[in-house]
Amino acid sequence: MNRLVSTGLAAAIALGLSACGEPEKAKPTLDLPNKNPYPSTYQANAKGTLLIKGANLLIGNGEEKAGTDLVVTDGKIVALGQGLQVPAEAKVIDGAGKWVTPGLIDVHSHMGVYPAPGTHNHQDGNEMTAPVTPQVWAEHSVWPEDPQFEKALAGGVTTVQVLPGSGNLIGGRGVTLKNVPATTVQGMKFPGAPYSLKMACGENPKRVYGSKGQLPSTRMGNMAGYRAAWIEARAYKKSWDDYIAKVEAGEEADAPTRDLRLETLAGVLEGDIRIHNHCYKVDEMAQMIDMSKEFGYEIAAFHHAIEGYKAAPMLAETGICAVMWADWWGFKQEAFDMVRENIALVDYAKACAVIHSDDPIQIQRLNQEVAKAMSAGNRLGLGLTAGDAIKWATLNPAISLGLADQIGSLEAGKNADIVLWDANPMSVYAHAEKVWIDGVLRFDRNDATVAPTSDFNLGILEAGEVRP
Amino acid sequence: MKPLTQRLTQPVARTAKFWLGAFSLALATAAGAESILIKGADVYTATDLKPATDVYINNGRIEALGKNLTQSADRTLDGKGKTITAGLFNSSTHLGVVEVGAIEQTVDFYTERADITAALKVADAFNPNSTLLPHNRAHGLTHALVMPEAGAGLFAGQVALVQLGVAPRVVHESLGVAVDFTEHGVELAGKSRAAAMALLRQGLEDAKDYSANRRAALAGERREYSISLMDAQALAPVVNGEKPLFVRVHRASDIRGILALAKTYKLKLILAGVEEGWMVAEDIAQAQVPVIVDPINNLPSGYEALGARLDNVVTLHKAGITLLFTGMSWHNTHNAYLVRQSAGNAVANGLDKHAAIAAMTLNPARVFKAPVAGDLVQGAVADLVLWDGDPLEVTTEPALVMAAGEVVPMVTRATMLRDRYFERLSAK
Numbered sequence: 001m002n003r004l005v006s007t008g009l010a011a012a013i014a015l016g017l018s019a020c021g022e023p024e025k026a027k028p029t030l031d032l033p034n035k036n037p038y039p040s041t042y043q044a045n046a047k048g049t050l051l052i053k054g055a056n057l058l059i060g061n062g063e064e065k066a067g068t069d070l071v072v073t074d075g076k077i078v079a080l081g082q083g084l085q086v087p088a089e090a091k092v093i094d095g096a097g098k099w100v101t102p103g104l105i106d107v108h109s110h111m112g113v114y115p116a117p118g119t120h121n122h123q124d125g126n127e128m129t130a131p132v133t134p135q136v137w138a139e140h141s142v143w144p145e146d147p148q149f150e151k152a153l154a155g156g157v158t159t160v161q162v163l164p165g166s167g168n169l170i171g172g173r174g175v176t177l178k179n180v181p182a183t184t185v186q187g188m189k190f191p192g193a194p195y196s197l198k199m200a201c202g203e204n205p206k207r208v209y210g211s212k213g214q215l216p217s218t219r220m221g222n223m224a225g226y227r228a229a230w231i232e233a234r235a236y237k238k239s240w241d242d243y244i245a246k247v248e249a250g251e252e253a254d255a256p257t258r259d260l261r262l263e264t265l266a267g268v269l270e271g272d273i274r275i276h277n278h279c280y281k282v283d284e285m286a287q288m289i290d291m292s293k294e295f296g297y298e299i300a301a302f303h304h305a306i307e308g309y310k311a312a313p314m315l316a317e318t319g320i321c322a323v324m325w326a327d328w329w330g331f332k333q334e335a336f337d338m339v340r341e342n343i344a345l346v347d348y349a350k351a352c353a354v355i356h357s358d359d360p361i362q363i364q365r366l367n368q369e370v371a372k373a374m375s376a377g378n379r380l381g382l383g384l385t386a387g388d389a390i391k392w393a394t395l396n397p398a399i400s401l402g403l404a405d406q407i408g409s410l411e412a413g414k415n416a417d418i419v420l421w422d423a424n425p426m427s428v429y430a431h432a433e434k435v436w437i438d439g440v441l442r443f444d445r446n447d448a449t450v451a452p453t454s455d456f457n458l459g460i461l462e463a464g465e466v467r468p
Numbered sequence: 469m470k471p472l473t474q475r476l477t478q479p480v481a482r483t484a485k486f487w488l489g490a491f492s493l494a495l496a497t498a499a500g501a502e503s504i505l506i507k508g509a510d511v512y513t514a515t516d517l518k519p520a521t522d523v524y525i526n527n528g529r530i531e532a533l534g535k536n537l538t539q540s541a542d543r544t545l546d547g548k549g550k551t552i553t554a555g556l557f558n559s560s561t562h563l564g565v566v567e568v569g570a571i572e573q574t575v576d577f578y579t580e581r582a583d584i585t586a587a588l589k590v591a592d593a594f595n596p597n598s599t600l601l602p603h604n605r606a607h608g609l610t611h612a613l614v615m616p617e618a619g620a621g622l623f624a625g626q627v628a629l630v631q632l633g634v635a636p637r638v639v640h641e642s643l644g645v646a647v648d649f650t651e652h653g654v655e656l657a658g659k660s661r662a663a664a665m666a667l668l669r670q671g672l673e674d675a676k677d678y679s680a681n682r683r684a685a686l687a688g689e690r691r692e693y694s695i696s697l698m699d700a701q702a703l704a705p706v707v708n709g710e711k712p713l714f715v716r717v718h719r720a721s722d723i724r725g726i727l728a729l730a731k732t733y734k735l736k737l738i739l740a741g742v743e744e745g746w747m748v749a750e751d752i753a754q755a756q757v758p759v760i761v762d763p764i765n766n767l768p769s770g771y772e773a774l775g776a777r778l779d780n781v782v783t784l785h786k787a788g789i790t791l792l793f794t795g796m797s798w799h800n801t802h803n804a805y806l807v808r809q810s811a812g813n814a815v816a817n818g819l820d821k822h823a824a825i826a827a828m829t830l831n832p833a834r835v836f837k838a839p840v841a842g843d844l845v846q847g848a849v850a851d852l853v854l855w856d857g858d859p860l861e862v863t864t865e866p867a868l869v870m871a872a873g874e875v876v877p878m879v880t881r882a883t884m885l886r887d888r889y890f891e892r893l894s895a896k
Contacts, residue, residue: 151767339882361764428812
């Protein structure tokens with residue numbers, strides 16, 4: 001009975017509407033580009049409980065806890081403490097006399113896009129055919145079989161941001177990867193990680209394009225190039241905003257034509273894509289900050305910030321991370337004013353200090369790079385501990401990537417990206433003994449079966465030779 | 469050129485002023501005014517460890533080494549918890565022949581002129597005022613080989629030995645001639661290893677002919693040579709077996725090829741690079757050829773180095789080969805002192821610690837006939853570093869560096885910049 005009534009009512013309403021003589025117009029629907037057309041297929045699926053017992057924990061946020069247990073369940077860190085209760089079937093690792101850190105994060109790598117061997121066919125990281133190429137995505141160049149990935153894993157690196165090179169003013173999108181073996185880049189992509197955009201200040205773009213007799217050939221040309229791009233991006237964003245507004249108001253509207261260049265830049269203006277800006281010098285960092293205010297976007301980090309120590313108060317104020325080497329200098333003029341205390345001084349000024357490698361040798365020993373930077377700071381009397389220093393390779397890089405809620409410190413609720421070291425990781429003699437990513441053991445120094453080598457190495461190296 | 473000079477004026481002036489101060493100290497030392505007693509440091513000789521030992525330095529020499537020394541010194545340093553090694557060598561650098569890598573005008577270690585290959589002498593271009601030198605010596609580097617690089621052919625030029633003392637100087641202007649038999653050199657030499665080997669043989673034949681018929685060759689009465697007369701002249705001591713040929717080579721089969729060539733021409737040989745050396749360690753050992761190697765290079769960076777691995781130096785050492793370290797990685801100019809980090813990593817991956825230290829001290833001192841012992845022995849010139857911890861640790865820093873008998877200043881352009889900005893940051 002009820003069912004009949006309601007059916008009748010609905011029919012009556014429908015009839016009534018048609019009777020008005022205005023056939024119902026379908027509400028216009030938004031036709032928006034897919035923001036994630038190459039989605040991650042990575043899955044960890046760690047099950048069960050892991051207890052690392054009684055190790056010295058460097059938490060990643062500055063804290064240290066000696067002789068402490070760490071419990072992981074189903075790929076997440078669940079507890080830190082002493083004498084913790086775990087299920088009988090839990091896997092137990094004796095951490096006595098050993099050290100534990102969060103997985104190390106390198107926010108500046110070209111692994112996969114400049115793989116080994118470094119032959120011409122492998123030069124896939126720098127689209128130097130126009131000064132502004134935000135339409136290119138590093139992930140479309142990544143060769144997952146690059147043997148450099150497994151060497152970095154053996155050094156405790158669990159997350160890497162792969163960036164395009166610095167030949168362009170705006171070089172393209174970077175991608176954040178889990179350092180896991182996979183046959184596709186989708187299998188390595190950090191699920192949900194924000195995209196980044198690589199920009200470059202200074203000598204590189206002006207050299208590349210100046211030698212071709214085109215803009216930019218000067219630093220002022222660099223600025224003009226970025227600004228022109230942001231003007232285009234704002235107009236493009238407005239065309240989409242207008243389209244969305246019309247559709248939402250029920251008006252008929254055609255979607256603007258997609259432009260891959262401007263889509264990335266508009267993503268920055270919308271706050272979805274994070275700027276990682278190669279920028280060595282304090283004066284140029286100041287220009288970039290003013291430009292971000294001119295066009296209304298934020299900068300996540302300045303990379304290769306050789307003059308971070310000069311910019312430290314400005315960085316602390318804006319919350320922009322400085323991404324630095326421990327000691328590189330002098331390979332070009334903009335790298336001349338190196339101080340070994342750079343990272344420690346940026347940290348001292350309460351700005352976000354990050355170590356990076358930009359190098360397939362140093363990425364294998366990011367802990368040693370951190371140790372050198374700590375040592376230089378301590379020579380200046382800054383009294384830095386290993387706990388303070390490891391933050392430069394863990395929580396701070398996670399902040400710069402927009403992933404600090406998931407990785408970068410040993411805290412309950414975070415992903416179980418963990419390195420067990422056989423000695424204090426500030427020592428040259430320390431080795432990463434075991435490396436877990438999302439609770440899955442991905443490297444074991446004492447068990448070659450845990451991390452099979454890249455397809456590339458098969459038939460070239462004998463099994464025993466491929467261990468990093 | 470003028471703007472560059474102007475830009476450099478200020479720091480150079482500052483450095484010069486600072487060196488003037490350092491110089492008077494050096495003169496005082498030479499006159500024997502300052503003697504130093506280091507008490508109770510762990511002394512790493514090239515072959516063993518002498519725990520808690522005193523070292524007495526007078527007149528620029530190690531006058532005594534032992535327990536409970538009682539000499540009265542102008543300065544006594546507490547060495548407890550510290551270590552002493554000989555001053556470090558990096559056996560393949562571009563120190564003093566490059567200031568800023570990307571500024572061509574400051575890069576002097578190669579030329580693209582085809583008539584100046586073996587004849588290129590990096591010693592001619594060595595700049596003792598380079599800002600790289602105070603930085604490296606303040607971190608314990610007291611000697612470096614300066615390598616020319618191939619720019620026009622296989623032969624790169626003549627290798628120099630330099631000392632990074634208070635007044636940096638060239639101590640050997642031509643240790644031998646460098647050849648690039650890597651994929652880079654091969655590309656310059658006709659893009660085939662086989663062509664490169666033919667050119668190498670031809671070059672050596674020409675140098676022999678020149679050496680045996682110098683007067684006639686200079687008079688234009690010999691056949692036309694594949695290399696210029698000045699290149700032939702530079703190669704003469706090499707083909708006569710007086711000086712070594714330094715060959716940069718990575719691939720195992722290429723190493724074998726070079727060893728065979730050296731045998732045929734009765735050359736003294738030093739190999740450099742040698743990433744696949746472990747595959748042919750017995751051959752290298754049998755030929756008694758020392759190797760310049762960076763133990764940290766473990767990547768298949770090219771097809772010539774697919775076998776690169778971390779324990780390369782362990783195998784080479786076990787075969788009895790004399791190791792000479794360079795590194796770390798491409799940091800062989802501004803941070804050539806990081807050779808110590810490469811050595812530390814070698815030990816972390818299985819190399820005997822004394823062998824690693826010897827590869828940066830005694831071995832290069834002996835092989836290159838340096839004016840220092842490369843070791844801590846009584847009577848030796850004080851060329852040493854007092855470290856504030858384990859000499860191979862990355863967190864260890866030098867507390868005192870002596871080069872060629874003189875205490876070197878620890879102030880560098882980088883420490884001046886640091887102090888200036890630390891002061892500003894501290895004031896906030």
